[in-house]
Amino acid sequence: MPSQIVAVGSKVGLHARPASLLVKAASTAGVAVSIGRPGEKAVNAASLLSVLALGVKNGDSIEVTVADGDNSDSVLASIVEIIATDHDA
Amino acid sequence: MFKGIGVSPGVVVGPIRKVLAEKASGPVPADIDQVLKALESVATDLDKSAESIELEVAKEVLGAQAMMARDPSVIEVLEGAITEGVAFDVRPIVEEAFGGFKEQLLALGGYFAERVSDIDEIQSRLINKLAGIESAGLTLTEPTVVVAEDLTPADTAALNLKFALALLCSRGGATSHTAIVARGLGIPAIVGCEGVMQLVDGAVVLVDGRNGDVIVDPLQDEIATRTEKELKIKARADSITGPGRLSDGTSIQLLGNAGTIDDVRAAVKVGAEGIGLFRTELLFLDSHIEPTVGEQVKLYSEVFQLMAGKKVVIRTLDAGSDKPVPYINAIHEENPALGVRGWRLTRTSNDVINRQLEALAEAAAGKDVKLWVMAPMVNTPDEARDFAGRVRKLGMLMPGVMIETPAAALHADHVLAEVEFGSFGTNDLTQYVMASDRMDSRLSDMTTAWHPAVxxxxxxxxxxAAKISKPVGVCGEAAANSLLAAVLVGLGVSSLSMAPSALAEVRGFLASIDLDTCERAAQAALSARSASEAESRAREILEG
Known part of the structure; x- marks a missing residue:
């Protein structure tokens, strides 16, 4: 399962629009995507409530893991990009 | 008859319709298919509301709520819990499914904790759908008095209020969302009106939004009397224009409260002599990060342009308490109303306030406007001096302070000596003098500026202030109440700032009385035992 650690780019953390964008992308990815703090329990990235409950702030490191599938690597790249981007800039 | 707090004046008669009706009583049985279908239907309703509303912030909130209603983790828990056919009562199961998330978000505090009310609303919509109780999103097809426990922003977005005759809520206080929406629509509204949820759909009621009275099956006579009185007040308001003055010619400056450019336009329209309170929070609340100096300059410039040649009182950021700004009020406070808010933010976010003052100075440079700048929640002479120093250093000549804490009021000789003017924020001053949360409708009898202690x-x-010749005004809800406005004038206030919608009426009323009457009314109110006695004594003298 491909995974990557990424720093959260959004000033508000994973909340509001950045969280919605992430959840939308994860729920339409076609493969299971999970996120969590490195070394801690990961949650379903398609669940807005789970993502919010992580309480992720700007600059926090987040590990993204994508289940094995045909397009796992491209899904990982696009999810990582969403998390790394500052959507309010 | 039901009695509540009238928050938007007007008299109407019509059939009622309950929204987000009373919580389903007794168990709500359902199987997993029904629950999932109902959840999806809640989500679809929210999507529709998000599409129909124009306000970008509300759109995002509603969109996020729809995603929460479709949350796979919640659905997973529900599927695990309702396995064998019909569950006897799904309410505890639903609470369980969302409850864990609510606890986690609450523990995170701030911005995250605010989402809990969004989840509560999804739950209550879901349960109501399963119980067959019609939920918000109902389309009114005829003129209707909308009755609810309380109306959230999502409710009012979902409701088509074109046919709403009046809004009636069993909960909420004078500053609740319902009050703001109703005044914006110009329809009567009453909040904190206990018992109205017992009314059945279709019952005909008279709503008197000025006095807070709801009369079931009103008699023709009653309708005629109340309508006539209301019309008389409106006619008096329409007949007088120009600057505010009493019948003896004493000038009382009448200004508008505003938070947006639209509010400023509304103030211009009703002939306000300027803006007595421009709230700067919205720009900060609307964005997830601090607005740049450039963005702020743009907004303030627009205000100055619309009010060219007139007085504009800008209040510096009043974040905190009931208006938390996530990137500023990041720390969870046990008691936010008494915490770091208003000018106290200089203790934690000094740069934000300095940048705002810079933006104000930049926007005002070279403009034809009488700019007054005031700080909220100033408590001590030292704070007032600090503020005034910063404002003057930037070339702005009129620093002032809100008088909204008991300390500032009792120590006003020293506090006002540091600045050029004072402005009573009666909403907070009332809350602090009476030590009663103004959002709590259970305490609404104590959260009125009519109380003699206030x-x-x-x-x-x-x-x-009079002893050192510093002008004082009022910029709270109290100024919008004609009788109270007259009492405040009698206490020595020389300007009144209010929601533009209330201005014409206050102007009309003030033109009918002289200063001596105002002073007598003020003395009578000061010596009363209770808020209601103060009001009735003042009324007797003023309407005499």
Whole structure:
């Protein structure tokens, strides 16, 4: 399962629009995507409530893991990009 | 008859319709298919509301709520819990499914904790759908008095209020969302009106939004009397224009409260002599990060342009308490109303306030506007001096402070000596003098500026101000109540700032009385035992 650690780019953390964008992308990815703090329990990235409950702030490191599938690597790249981007800039 | 707090005046008669009706009583049985279908239907309703509303912030909130209603983790828990056919009562199961998330978000505090009310609303919509109780999103097809426990922003977005005759809520206080929406629509509204949820759909009621009275099956006579009185007040308001003055010619400056450019336009329209309170929070609340100096300059410039040649009182950021700004009020406070808010933010976010003052100075440079700048929640002479120093250093000549804490009112001789003017924020001053949360409808009898203790605080401060010739005004809800406005004038206030929608009426009323009458009414109110006695004594003298 491909995974990557990424720093959260959004000033508000994973909340509001950045969280919605992430959840939308994860729920339409076609493969299971999970996120969590490195070394801690990961949650379903398609669940807005789970993502919010992580309480992720700007600059926090987040590990993204994508289940094995045909397009796992491209899904990982696009999810990582969403998390790394500052959507309010 | 039901009695509540009238928050938007007007008299109407019509059939009622309940929204987000009373919580389903008794168990709500359902199987997993029904629950999932209902959840999806809640999500679809929210999507539709998100599409129909124009306000970008509300759109995002509603969109996020729809995603929460479709949350796979919640659905997973529900599927695990409702396995064998019909569950006897799904309410505890639903609470369980969302409850864990609510606890986690609450523990995170701030911005995250605010989402809990969004989840509560999804739950209540879901349960109501399963119980067959019609939920918000109902389309009114005929003129209707909308009755609810309380109306959230999502409710009012979902409701088509074109046919709403009046809004009636069993909960909420004078500053609740319902009050703001109703005044914006110009329809009568009453909040904190206990018992109205017992009314059945279709019952005909008279709503008197000025007095807070709801009369079931009103008699023709009653309708005629109340309508006539209301019309008389409106006619008096329409007949007088120009600057505010009493019948003896004493000038009382009438200004508008505003938070947006639209509000400023509304103030211009009703002939306000300027803006007595421009709230700067919205720009900060609307964005997830601090607005740049450039963005702020743009907004303030627009205000100055619309009010060219007139007085504009800008209040510096009043974040905190009931208006938390996530990137500023990041720390969870046990008691936010008494915490780091208003000017106290200089203790934690000094740069934000300095940048705002810079933006104000930049926007005002070279403009034809009488800019007054005031700080909220100033408590001590030292704070007032600090503020005034910063404002003057930037070339702005009129620093002032809100008088909204008991300390500032009791110590006004020293506090006002540091600045050029004072402005009573009666909403907070009332809350702090009475030590009663103004959002709590259970305490609504104590959260009124009519209380003699509040009036005495105002009286002490305005007497101090008069001794050192510093003008004091009022920029709270109290100024929008004609009788109270007259009492405040009698206490020594020289300007009144209010929601533009209330201005014409206050102007009309003030034109019918002289200063001596105002002073007598003020003295009568000051010596009363209770808020209601103060009001009735003042009424007797003023309407005499």
């Amino acid at each position: 009036l005495r605080a105002i009286s002490i401060a305005s007497d101090s």
